Amino acid sequence: MAHAHPHAEASCKICAEEPPAALLAACRAAGLRRTHLLRRVLEILQRQSAPVSIRELSAARGVRDDCDPATLYRLLQRLEAKGLVRRIGLHERAAHYTLRRGHHHDYVVCRECGDVALLDMACPAQKLEREVGRRTGFKDVDHELQFYGVCPKCK
Amino acid sequence: MAHAHPHAEASCKICAEEPPAALLAACRAAGLRRTHLLRRVLEILQRQSAPVSIRELSAARGVRDDCDPATLYRLLQRLEAKGLVRRIGLHERAAHYTLRRGHHHDYVVCRECGDVALLDMACPAQKLEREVGRRTGFKDVDHELQFYGVCPKCK
């Protein structure tokens, strides 16, 4: 998938920040307008290496003044449709999002507090995507792998 | 995880059916009552190798007469708490459930129609659970791996 989007194959540790300007440019190139909310969302996503929940993004507008949920959802849908952002299930009620960087990451999720930590290790599933496609006849195979456990803080 | 629950390490292909009586016995041993709904739910779960959505389980009571959602959710929670059933995210709005058989399976989900197919192949993530625990300090590590793609029917 590295070829699918124009992001640099950053040397990770864990994911070098992309300059906001480059991100904005990519968005504009994808046909999005450079709005206030877009800037804020990109800022937040870029600052976090681990997936960010919708709730956290809701604060994008500023203190004490959450942004409109409908607008936020629509923006994220657009970003996802353009391949700029990745939506992650995490087995929680609310979805999480990350910037689509040049490479793939997996996560550990705390069963107690819901905290998400980024794993910096080779993904064992990536190489199987092709095989899964061959075995099942599915096209365009992708995957999502999460580990669940209890984080140090919770016990 | 094979030791965690008293299910036989069936020779798969794909997952030999367990006799309903054995399942019921396991439930009773776990402290559940052998109610009508429990029987129906077990029947359905046992018939399907792939994860079953809540919506499908809702028909558990019979034709044209869906069972009460609250009751169903509560039953599934109990089953999951006792380790008899496994809840799976699948990145969908509604949760899916499978019987916890003696061993682990992964799935391919169609991005278009939501169909879930069971994968009968060695899981590459299982052996990493321990390593993830060591690296992150998380305890009791478990995982969930899903592949996503477009199924043959959808294109």
Next chain:
DNA sequence: TTAGATGCAAACGATTTGCGCGGAA
């Protein structure tokens, strides 16, 4: 008899939709 299950109704939280207005191109 009695703790565990059920059914119903109502509450909740996440996500979606319709619509008129405002701002980026």
Next chain:
DNA sequence: TTCCGCGCAAATCGTTTGCATCTAA
């Protein structure tokens, strides 16, 4: 000026909770 994106309000959908009733043990 023209669309795209926004804010607001209301609708949907999945899931949870409270409570009175029922029932398997």
